[in-house]
Amino acid sequence: MDEKAKVAKKTVQDIEVEGKVVFVRVDFNVPLDMRTGAITDDSRIRAALPTIRYLVDHRAKVILCSHLGRPDGKVVEELRMGPVAQRLSQLTDLPVSIVSDSIGNQVQEAADDLKNGRILFLENIRFHAEEEANDPSFAQALAKLADIYVDDAFGTTHRAHASTVGVAQYLPAVAGLLMEKELTSLTGILTNPEHPFGALLGGAKVSDKISLIHSISDKIDVLLIGGGMAATFLKAQGYEVGFSLIEADKEDLAHQLLEVAGHNGASLLLPVDVVVSDSISEQAAGEVVQITGIPPNKYIADIGPQTVELFSQEIKKCRTIFWNGPMGVYEIPPFTRGTRALVELLANVKATTVVGGGSTAEIVEEMNLTHKMTHVSTGGAASLKFLEGQTLPGVAALLDR
Numbered sequence: 001m002d003e004k005a006k007v008a009k010k011t012v013q014d015i016e017v018e019g020k021v022v023f024v025r026v027d028f029n030v031p032l033d034m035r036t037g038a039i040t041d042d043s044r045i046r047a048a049l050p051t052i053r054y055l056v057d058h059r060a061k062v063i064l065c066s067h068l069g070r071p072d073g074k075v076v077e078e079l080r081m082g083p084v085a086q087r088l089s090q091l092t093d094l095p096v097s098i099v100s101d102s103i104g105n106q107v108q109e110a111a112d113d114l115k116n117g118r119i120l121f122l123e124n125i126r127f128h129a130e131e132e133a134n135d136p137s138f139a140q141a142l143a144k145l146a147d148i149y150v151d152d153a154f155g156t157t158h159r160a161h162a163s164t165v166g167v168a169q170y171l172p173a174v175a176g177l178l179m180e181k182e183l184t185s186l187t188g189i190l191t192n193p194e195h196p197f198g199a200l201l202g203g204a205k206v207s208d209k210i211s212l213i214h215s216i217s218d219k220i221d222v223l224l225i226g227g228g229m230a231a232t233f234l235k236a237q238g239y240e241v242g243f244s245l246i247e248a249d250k251e252d253l254a255h256q257l258l259e260v261a262g263h264n265g266a267s268l269l270l271p272v273d274v275v276v277s278d279s280i281s282e283q284a285a286g287e288v289v290q291i292t293g294i295p296p297n298k299y300i301a302d303i304g305p306q307t308v309e310l311f312s313q314e315i316k317k318c319r320t321i322f323w324n325g326p327m328g329v330y331e332i333p334p335f336t337r338g339t340r341a342l343v344e345l346l347a348n349v350k351a352t353t354v355v356g357g358g359s360t361a362e363i364v365e366e367m368n369l370t371h372k373m374t375h376v377s378t379g380g381a382a383s384l385k386f387l388e389g390q391t392l393p394g395v396a397a398l399l400d401r
């Protein structure tokens with residue numbers, strides 16, 4: 001990544017941490033098996049390891065804080081942080097102590113007793129309703145535990161909560177290394193992408209992605225559109241799209257975007273063939289048709305093989321590619337093919353590849369190809385808001401470099 005794209009926020013490497021109590025907000029909101037309570041995917045924990053290792057190696061006293069699930073301001077036994085702390089301990093091979101609350105005397109004592117290079121894990125922060133309410137006295141109580149605030153939870157930066165924004169008002173606040181990587185990668189493609197720069201967009205609805213398309217349309221050279229949202233664009237161009245969801249009020253916008261793309265010299269490519277089906281269900285069978293022959297009583301459920309080929313040719317010409325949104329209803333086996341083919345391709349091109357969005361990151365992770373991409377954002381919704389140019393309160397709260 002270019003130096004110019006370097007993040008404008010101070011990071012944990014810009015301050016002295018030795019002997020300091022450092023309050024680190026992480027996003028360890030990991031998926032749990034509802035039946036056994038076991039952690040089914042620990043990639044969010046792994047993603048924050050560089051920051052934790054850095055702090056431990058530099059002899060800081062580390063307090064970790066995260067939310068888990070949606071306890072809605074009360075204690076929910078199934079959502080205690082114990083198993084997460086235990087997994088962290090296994091992954092780092094370090095002892096991790098836990099406390100049964102996130103503020104109060106017991107917590108303060110544990111924080112005061114922390115030795116350099118040791119880790120203390122607070123209880124699920126959302127057991128307190130004051131967290132999501134960004135209650136100032138709660139934020140102050142959190143701040144009292146520590147000397148420095150580090151935010152490594154990019155996925156919660158679009159929410160102004162006590163542990164993501166409130167606490168930053170009372171302590172020097174800097175980015176963790178994962179946060180830095182998120183900001184550097186996402187800022188990099190916005191400010192300094194190597195051209196040709198292509199965006200591959202999919203997902204269910206155009207309305208979810210309109211602002212994103214607007215904000216990147218003057219930066220990209222080619223826009224490839226698949227997924228459910230392609231139907232609105234195809235319809236705007238006069239094609240029959242059957243039962244596919246059309247956002248009638250967005251049809252006009254789709255028209256405008258087709259023009260905007262044209263004005264900016266970016267080419268916009270839509271599917272040339274699609275997989276259609278009578279229904280979107282496990283039992284459904286897919287059938288490949290050209291876009292000129294979409295039956296009026298079927299749904300578009302995936303892009304077709306010719307489209308995969310067409311998009312692949314374009315992607316191979318690019319030096320930077322941003323991808324958000326599956327190409328089809330990837331959750332259902334007959335309709336995963338288009339998405340999977342393009343994930344495989346992105347994993348194997350030499351270009352800078354940046355992936356954003358919750359479902360999109362999940363697919364790459366499921367296919368075990370995260371390490372083959374330049375950056376897969378852990379940010380979900382936050383990554384898209386960032387690329388739309390929105391100010392994320394959790395990022396704004398950090399000190400400028």
Ligand code: ADP
Pocket residue numbers: 202203204205208226227228229300301302324325326327328329330331356357358359360361
């Ligand atoms: P992300 O979370 O990565 O931003 P989205 O939420 O925009 O992605 O899109 C994910 C959803 O889009 C998936 O649930 C997928 O089933 C749906 N989707 C993709 N293609 C289609 C389609 N042709 N018809 C209906 N839904 C689709």
Ligand code: MG
Pocket residue numbers: 357358359
């Ligand atoms: Mg989504």
